[in-house]
């Protein structure tokens with residue numbers, strides 16, 4: 162039996178991709194080598210456009226526990242320099258604090274609701290791509306077996322066997338000049354300032370949570386993700402003589418913090434059975450797969466790119482890879498993918514990955530020690546007084562500077578290729594938002610003015626494109642053809658009027674021939 166899609170890796174990116182495929186009527190098989198989800202902490206939250214993208218799937222409510230739509234952050238940091246985002250008239254740097262483990266639990270729950278088959282304890286051990294299918298060798302709890310599939314996606318993390326077996330190179334750098342240590346600890350008052358999350362460290366000063374502090378010795382950050390449980394991370398610009406696999410005692414973390422901030426933070430093992438999750442790692446990789454596609458095999462998430470975690474960009478990038486690939490792969494399985502659609506995964510997402518590698522390296526440079534860097538930081542601080550610079554950096558970190566190729570050849574509306582903003586509209590079913598219209602994961606033609614000709618033209622694609630006529634106070638466009646991942650494929654406006662023929666062309670380019 163041939164499966165439509167096998168996803169190797171049940172981390173956040175593999176699971177979201179599985180949900181996207183299932184929404185589009187494809188039943189993927191997820192192979193996850195670990196029988197149980199690991200307890201060691203990874204991401205603390207999401208930063209950037211992805212927060213809105215999750216709202217556009219109805220997942221933001223689950224992730225945040227709030228029924229209110231997400232909003233932009235008032236401030237953030239770039240290379241431990243403060244970014245005052247409150248000066249901007251709106252920004253795309255949305256943040257959502259959520260531990261990765263919880264995120265994965267919720268995505269797995271969603272995938273199971275959508276009838277995705279998740280095989281835990283099943284490891285992809287090899288794959289053999291051929292012209293018409295891919296054969297996966299799997300090691301399961303009851304032995305080895307083969308799985309034939311039309312498409313296979315490697316969402317199997319930074320050490321991706323899929324990437325290696327396809328011979329896809331992974332150029333970049335491995336920087337071994339620093340050591341990172343982290344753990345979950347209890348910190349007693351008065352160092353832990355009650356009710357604020359701050360640390361008041363004698364001789365070193367006051368440290369705000371969720372904020373990087375740079376010193377000449379390294380970086381320090383902490384956060385409180387559950388009452389009384391602090392995550393502490395410290396980076397030193399020196400390699401450790403110890404292997405990463407050598408167990409790290411709590412005293413090692415405490416000493417490293419003392420060396421970096423010049424004061425003592427009393428720490429003890431967490432109470433209530435939480436793991437201390439003490440972890441040491443030397444250096445970091447900054448690498449990107451040379452290509453994201455090898456015939457019927459694709460890479461997504463950390464399998465396609467790894468980089469410094471400064472600014473928390475990993476899942477903004479990876480989850481949007483999944484949203485970009487999901488509907489395109491489903492279109493191929495469902496038999497209506499127009500020529501070249503699958504190749505747009507590489508042409509759209511590879512440059513976005515390059516920009517994340519660029520800005521995380523730039524931030525690492527700004528965090529490095531030395532008087533030259535200190536001078537550079539002063540200069541950057543001056544530049545960040547300019548609203549335009551703050552906007553530039555905020556858009557870069559959020560991934561909001563993306564403009565995908567519209568593929569229509571001619572001049573395009575200014576919104577084409579860009580993110581569809583979440584606007585309040587009124588449809589025949591009452592008041593709603595763009596985000597809610599996109600939740601079924603289908604393409605939407607949203608007609609906001611008196612353009613019945615456009616709505617009529619799209620009816621021929623009605624089996625795969627939802628045509629929605631709505632009213633809004635100040636329509637940003639007359640009509641927008643919105644892809645399932647939230648980006649505008651095509652738009653018409655008062656200044657750029659477009660004909661129904663042009664819409665038909667865009668519909669064919671993006672969503673295939675009419676039924």
Ligand SMILES: Cc1cc2nc3c(=O)[nH]c(=O)nc-3n(C[C@H](O)[C@H](O)[C@H](O)COP(=O)(O)OP(=O)(O)OC[C@H]3O[C@@H](n4cnc5c(N)ncnc54)[C@H](O)[C@@H]3O)c2cc1C
Pocket residue numbers: 169170171172173174175192193194195202203204205206207208261283284285286316317318319321322461462463464470473474475476477479
């Ligand atoms: C300490 C730390 C803090 C971080 N903080 C943040 C943050 O705050 N914000 C943020 O956005 N990002 C953060 N990141 C990055 C983020 O965790 C990663 O980008 C994310 O985990 C990538 O997800 P993924 O699904 O691509 O890969 P992974 O999470 O690595 O998942 C891959 C999965 O594939 C499975 N697998 C591997 N090989 C096979 C195989 N052969 N067969 C079957 N299954 C296989 C693995 O068991 C794993 O479950 C952090 C990372 C670390 C380490």
